[in-house]
Amino acid sequence: MTLPYPKKKDPQKRTKVPTLPPGERSRAALGLAIAAARGRFALQSCAACGAVQYPPRDACRSCLSVEMSWHDTPAYGKLLAETRIHASPDPYFRERLPWRMGSVQLEAGPVIMAHLVGVSRGDRVTVELRLDRAGQGVMIARPMKRTEDMEDDPVLRAIGTHPKHRRILISDATQPVARPLIDALFAAGAAHVFAGVPELWRRPHGLSAIEGLENVSVMPLDVTDTQSLKEAASEIGGKVDILINTARHIRPGGVLGQDTTAARDEMEVNALGLMRLAQAFGPGMAGRTADGVNSSAALVTILSAHALSPDPGYGAFNASQAAARSIVQTLRAEFAPSGLRVAAVYTGPTEDEWHQPLPPPKVAPKALARAIVDGLDRGLEEVYCGDVARDLAERWAADPALLDREMMGGGA
């Protein structure tokens, strides 16, 4: 299947108002969304008897134990039955009929209901947990081998954030990640890139790497300058399908030794800059999440994994990252009614001038770019790029207080 580039819109037709699939879930079932947000396939299992169960419940259906926890589970199964739904009272599905669903016997035990992408009855399938437009985890049964074309399927297109045919704004294209990011986006089929550049008057480094590229528009944009965002949004606000916030300001130094002027700059760019971007472009994007093939889909921002627990050597910077993470969480709630995905890409120390004296492993711009585009391809909400970020996230998930102690220098 190859998705054609959409025709120009008929300006006499009203843009479709976003509708959402049913979003009500039990507290136990939210675990599916947590796994889907990270691109993992996890199911509930019982600590007492080991039974794997679906759908999620507050107690084990075999032994009634309430010691339930979530574990990554093999995501393979057999498609038992399929159906094509031609009528639905639900406004979201009514607009997208026919819709294929089926039941899958998972090798891990349970039988689950899944949306079907390119599979037929009797097939051995891979099941993915994906976030739908309501931000809930849903099961997708797809062929064993993942293909890029698969993302063209209407089911995945409706819930996904794939860059194909989409127009993408990069907020600060002078950052080292920008050029590899632009390349990766075009490789994924992006239609156009708007490359924001702050402070053109100083001939910023990095500008030469993006000037003159085909399908890239360089435009003045500064996340610390509300006026520049207003001007950019008034020009392109109606056609930004994906916004990737690459603007970062980093100065090493803790809290006692760091200048508040530098810390303020970090807050201005990293935290308030994200807030200003969301205010300038968010409403326009939120209104276009059902706008055909190249509907708006996602707002992505890069965060340090130390947003979770600070590295005291970068204490002031990490305070801005924790603030930005908090803003991301609020934006998720605020954009939820529109189905606009708000994704955070967590990285460890990046390979740049501000982490120069640090030992490896460091995240190369190319790796960060790949992680961002991979997250968009798979519709993720939480992406961890590189070993440091993954390790920090795992330790944080296991025991945040213990990680805090470790970051303070406690423990060997």
Next chain:
Amino acid sequence: MSILADLTGALVGGDLRVVDLTHALDPDFPVIVLPPEFGQCARFRMEEVSAYDHRGPAWKWHNLTLNEHTGTHFDAPIHWVSGRDWPNGAVDEIPAEHLIGPVCVIDCSEGAAQDDDFELTPEIIAAWEAAHGPIPAGSWVLMRTDWSRRRGADYLNMAEDGPHSPGPTPDAIRLLLERDIRGFGTECVGTDAGQGAHYDPPYPAHFLLHGAGKYGLQCLCNLDLLPPTGAVLIAPPLKIKGGTGSPLRVLALVPGDAK
């Protein structure tokens, strides 16, 4: 009080013109850029507090963020290490009578058009004095380069080895100090040349002027509308307690027949 009556009469009647030497404070107006490991000059930023809306129904106003040295601005002696102990060296302490005074304009625009690193030298000052008489003690001296007409990246004119813009040599500043000037002003982002770090002493205008208790003005414009002599400069900085400088509105009173 007939002097003031004459003055206001001349202003109303057009025998005196008021020339504005100030750039608008604008987020896109360049500021000095230092190596990134140093503290930086805040860019001008303006955030709406209310605009006749739910945040304030009948009024519009903004919060501003800026450095003392953002936009068209005044440098006080304590701005530089050489002037740190100068008495009354902060903007709030400068005697008010220092803020209005005569101004001499040395036209370097032809040279600056040819050479981005054009230098104001003692020879140029001597030639100017030969034509217009000695620079009077207590006067402002402004270096006209027409640099203010440059826009965008051409203003700082940043290259891999730093910015390139005209400015005075150390000896030129020493000569101006011999004349006991009040201060020195330019159209560029600083009183020193873009490559001023490479002089001995580095940044001679800042180092020598402020070390002698003199003032600086930079990011000026419209200097082409001033006569070489005979105008009056009005340059009062904001009264910032302990301030090292201040954005300000710089005005000149110019005889109606001049230029």
